[in-house]
Amino acid sequence: MASSSSFSTYTLHGVTVAPKAMKCYKEFMCNYMNIFMKKSVQSKSTSVFTDLTHSRLIPSEKSFKLEQTMRLSPRGIQCHAFEVENTPSFLVGNKFQLDDVIEAQQFNRDIPNAIFEVAHEMEMVEKNSPRSQILKGYLMATLFYEPSTRTRLSFESAMKWLGGEVLTTENAREFSSAAKGEMLEDTIRTVEGYSDIIVMRHSESGAARRAAATAGIPIINAGDGPGQHPTQALLDIHTIEREIGKLDGIKVGLVGDLANGRTVRSLAYLLSKYQDVKIYFASPDVVQMKDDIKEYLTSKGVEWEQSANPMEVASECDVVYQTRIQRERFGERIDLYEEARGKYIVDEDVLGVMQKHAVAMHPLQGLMR
Amino acid sequence: MASSSSFSTYTLHGVTVAPKAMKCYKEFMCNYMNIFMKKSVQSKSTSVFTDLTHSRLIPSEKSFKLEQTMRLSPRGIQCHAFEVENTPSFLVGNKFQLDDVIEAQQFNRDIPNAIFEVAHEMEMVEKNSPRSQILKGYLMATLFYEPSTRTRLSFESAMKWLGGEVLTTENAREFSSAAKGEMLEDTIRTVEGYSDIIVMRHSESGAARRAAATAGIPIINAGDGPGQHPTQALLDIHTIEREIGKLDGIKVGLVGDLANGRTVRSLAYLLSKYQDVKIYFASPDVVQMKDDIKEYLTSKGVEWEQSANPMEVASECDVVYQTRIQRERFGERIDLYEEARGKYIVDEDVLGVMQKHAVAMHPLQGLMR
């Protein structure tokens, strides 16, 4: 049976520091878990929230803004204690792993699974059901310094499907004081006063990490220049598992511009968490995968191979993952660009040599000239 | 008395294909009708939803995404059966006419009337009344490849007044992967996964039709290049009827740039649905109304006349409808542009010769140089 200890009282009176993600994400998880757990067999007495509560007592790297929390939830987080069979996998020991989502290597292999489980439950939410209001009262700011309609709308859609609200900026670089010499950190300090979570796209590698170091609320990196795009990698992993049926033991060919594609960088990091994965890099010489990723894979014992032959890679792999080849990366050498477009783009010939069960994944860009 | 047959059960178990507009629009109509019908005399036993249900069994041109419907409404559409006196006029036989709103010629003369009737009911909705939540849970994406503050905000305002939510993009062409060579069709495939309906403005004629051919959700054309602007034409017809008191037998003068004005094209198509309408075209030579419209009107038996004298037209008509004259259409011939501005713009002189009951309609643009 569920214990009667009161989680909310405990957090209200006893806590002065906490991982910042708690503020928004935890309340979401409380609501979510309350619903989800009703369907589960509840047999053991390990409380997920005992662990969560403990983690709140571990000093965060960042000082926690108690004042702001009080504004958001003056009565503490409204959870009821209950018991679950196992500690959820997004908790490692008593540490909460999702303060910010900055880069793919921050995840162990359990975190994506835990996220996909929540995602699957959320997909089942019915329009106008009580669960469709699970994020009611929460505000997400989408701070896009580079425009990206598809990525921005995907976050905003998710928020609104679950009852949350959005503050949106379509092109913050051009349309803001960034043009007037305002530092990213100062913008973040301002916008965190307006919202519960910030989803951010930026043109500079490392921008998301800088934002996270400043913010007292969670930051989700929706792409930072040539750096990373961890949520895209999560989605790609999810798609691969759904299409191929497994992640351990798969062979993945990354084809195209691997030097400037942040999604392939994040994907390579994430694939390294699985067993017996083999990665093939097939790219024009001028835009090869950078050494930091290759060294990381080697250090993690992940097999990888640089190939000059995309057709051969395609015939070997379970997944052929295309990135866009951009003309501007080739400078004056239009001839090299044209050659790359001819050779490193997944077309009918490439599809023709792929195995029957294999899949091609494409960003839907670069199809028109 | 209302019959007790359960519409929702029927749709849940029996249907695999349906016109796409059903998903969003029909549920709206269900809610709307439930309210509206309470005020009506209910004497005959023709059920509107019998017809609607039949139409769902007619295979759509597009394969219906059952999976997506299930997500949106896993329990089927929540309607209660009831009886109404007449089949609503937006149903022609058992076909539903508003899957997409792409061009004015898709309407018969009954559809605008049915739409205006709903619009009139919606105008009466009180703030914070139950009916102000009639679109709660629905998401509309406004995908504007060309910016247009007034048009975009009008759709968004309507959605929000009725409790719906909006995903917005102010300038999708500049701010999206369209700049990276992404095909419209692929963007539509992505955005339809986020939303229940897409309102779209595009710079190319025919873009709305291409989007509608791809999408499994309804597309509303809010202007596609020099093509059409059917919702503006609906609104114009509504305004004319309200101001003049009738549509049959009216005389309408279209004045200005008729070659590049999509609203005059849509309006001409729509006016052709009414009896004894006469249309005058008064424009500079270089921007005359195109032949396709003239031929369409002739084929429908609508009287029209090309006039070189806007003053004469103004003195004849019930409605003088101005379109903006754009300098860039005249190329090097600034002299012709200046002449056109002098002659084909509705000013005090034109207003002076108009009949007392007549009205001028103006886009509010081109007033400043």
Added chain:
Amino acid sequence: MASSSSFSTYTLHGVTVAPKAMKCYKEFMCNYMNIFMKKSVQSKSTSVFTDLTHSRLIPSEKSFKLEQTMRLSPRGIQCHAFEVENTPSFLVGNKFQLDDVIEAQQFNRDIPNAIFEVAHEMEMVEKNSPRSQILKGYLMATLFYEPSTRTRLSFESAMKWLGGEVLTTENAREFSSAAKGEMLEDTIRTVEGYSDIIVMRHSESGAARRAAATAGIPIINAGDGPGQHPTQALLDIHTIEREIGKLDGIKVGLVGDLANGRTVRSLAYLLSKYQDVKIYFASPDVVQMKDDIKEYLTSKGVEWEQSANPMEVASECDVVYQTRIQRERFGERIDLYEEARGKYIVDEDVLGVMQKHAVAMHPLQGLMR
């Protein structure tokens, strides 16, 4: 005890003209007051709404759009009468002072205090509490002809925290028919049909006043070119009082570009409402504070001083208020620009000479070159 007279009935039947702010703001105040007053001692029988009601009978400068009001609130404003000890300070006699917020000089010293009191109450609103829905059903349009992420999101965040909805435009000048020669007045006439209140940023001084002269709904000036930025000044006054503990008797140094900084103009107007304030102007010669402000201050008996020495000003003042120095204001004279940047920017040296209790206020811009 509370009287039983029905305010709502009175307004429904008796009123045909009213200050425009009533429509949105008053209903908010009704809701707010109902909550607030429950906590207050209610001893005298002066009804705030008696006064408000009277003011509704005073003909407004602008003709009131009854039709639109009916749409927004067909049953009249839903207030219950009650008694309060004193007439709220935002009422002067029986005149309502906040139809529009256009310029700082429209306020007396009581209005900011009344606004801060409401603001303080709103800051205490708990997520998902009934009071977090106090603006439910209301639509605010943010019409930004110049982009400003921080300012726009601050208004939108406030609206959404209190349950209201937003129609947003990030860059109306570039993305609208303003580029097609549409007059501001016509845009305002259109957008006021979509929303309950308009927050506007524009590049031209006086634009907000023009909008307010046109609109039947309240206009809030969120900055009009080099004109004013009254809500920023309100916030600045609020910050000064919170940090210094008083407003009467303070010494404020305005440092930087004072010719083009609208915030310093609004702040100077607002400071003139307080007793024994002294203002120092420290700026490069080419961007000195304009004479209209100096003359206004003199006419109101406010002491001010032009200083060539920012260090001396800093050592004298309670508040050192920095405005951004913009390169483009110096034309060809890059040497003067560099000199100004060296001398008129609050840096560690300036902070070093400031008194212990004094504070520096900075727009967070111009820190990067």
